[in-house]
Amino acid sequence: MSTATRRPMTVQLLATSFLVIWLILAAFPFLWTLWGSFKVEGDFFSKADWANSLYGTLTRIETGGSFTGDGYYGAWIQEEFWRAAFNTLIVCVCVVTISLTCGTLAGYALSRSPYRYAFWLLLFALIFRATPPLILVSGYLLPFFEWNLWGHLSTTIIVLVAINQPFTLWMLHAFFKNIPKDLDESAMVDGCTRFQAFRHVIIPVMWPGVITTGLFSFLLAYNDFAVTSMLLSKENQTMVPKLNSFLGTTQTKGNVMFAVAAVVSITAPLFVMIMFFQRQIVSGLTAGAVKG
């Protein structure tokens, strides 16, 4: 940075302190909950002294150690949270794979079609993207009950894929637009069909965009509550509705700590994901915006 653009002390100080406050606001709640999840309820919600949750006074009295894994044991083993985690895994893997397969094909076609109907399709996708998922759920319930489709993981997967499609289309459409047309057109001049051109020329170069879109599909499936809580039966629940059912029964002692442990367990994979894919997430969030 040249001397001309160096900021005066006060401005620098103001910016830094603002940033520090924001970082505390953004990160502290998570660290606090992570720390508290290894305590007993009396410490996590401490009536007597807030510092108890820091030192674990009651935890030491009740369990003997400063940290306890009781919350995790109760949630994962006793309440069978592992089952929900396994269901989440199935749902996420399937949703990401299916929505990327459909999305890349359609996104590619949309980016290469000069006709008006391609635009209409995108416009409808935008309207669909704005529709709150709960509205759609109220449309599903009756037919799904009638045809005995309610409660299965596969139904939820298909529904999540469909809800995810509009976003996937927009994102991949923008991404494919940036791959030069000449690439696949020259392949077609050499005698490839459209599909062969896609398969041999476009697929090898599309991975950065697909990975970014895949991350967001994953987030949608992983974070969804509206669809999964309404469409899954109790034994098929994924992690987020399962967490909500812990909350329903929090009145008995100890169950709150199950929920706290579940919250940390749900957040942990997301932490790891951001750590590894930060660059892709940032580029994905800005993809639609910067290009206008």
Add this chain to the structure above:
Amino acid sequence: MKHSSFIWFVLPSVVLMILFIALPIVSVVMQSLYTEHEQVIVTVENCGPFGCVEAQSVDQEATQALRDAQPLGKFAGTSVYRDRNHLAVDEVAAAWEASGSYREFWGTLMNLPFYGAMAFTLTYTAIVTPMTIILGFFVAIAVNSVARSLRGPTIFFSLLPMIVTPLVGALILFWMVDARGILGTALQWLANDPSLSVKASTPLMWIMLMFYGTWSSIPFAFIVYYAGLQTVNTDTLEAAMIDGASRWERIRYVIVPHLAPLTTFIALIQLMDNFRVFEPIISFQAQAHARSLSIAIFTDLGGETRLLSSAAATSVLTIVFVAILLMPVLVRTWREFDTK
């Protein structure tokens, strides 16, 4: 691209969207015009030694048969829309007649479920969206001014509130502002009122929900603005500096106009997302204090008796509002495409 190959390429995606987005919307509109069957009541005469008594009972079989024959229920026209839980036409008219002042009328209106939900949803959207944009902008400016080596970790922590599951993020904050949690205790100490509880107070709950909303969407605005800041033309900035523009003037006249198109984009996405506010209300267990349109649908669907028609009517009304909200954007996109 040829028409035929276009169709094959988009087919799976389009079929999915038609089956699971377009048709459900149609089915919701249909459902909202019907209402649940009433139970079939039969009158039975029980004759005993002390004379005959007429008793009424529910004919379960006949009720079930009727429900199976017409799962949608019986046709009700627009009556579901006009009932107390939705537009409440009669109640509003009565309140308009009865109340002496606008204030009184407003009070009655807010007690009606639909208008209450509408008021919260609109207030939430109207406050959270600009707050997100303004604060996100300042975070972006601040991050842009720290040393390059620190930016990675800064962005990592800044992303957290947005990426984390909404239900979970809201729950974490909710536990902290609990009267026995760290923030709750801090608030009690600040207000010097040991009985202060966010859970019990409607205004505090609204503030808390909006705080959560802003907290969880700042990262999005921040990231978009931050990316925009990387592309600001340094020549223009230097030229402005040579012409004697102050730091503030440079932000005002060079950076803000450069970021203006991004603001439209953020505002659009935020409007759509804030309008469907749902998870934080569940996490904060705030249904008693604040109901959004999504919550209204959720409670209708989730109860013991699933009130499908009522949920459908609220859904249709929500769709209408989303359409109004989106109209300017759609028109703009349309015009842009036309000029291309």
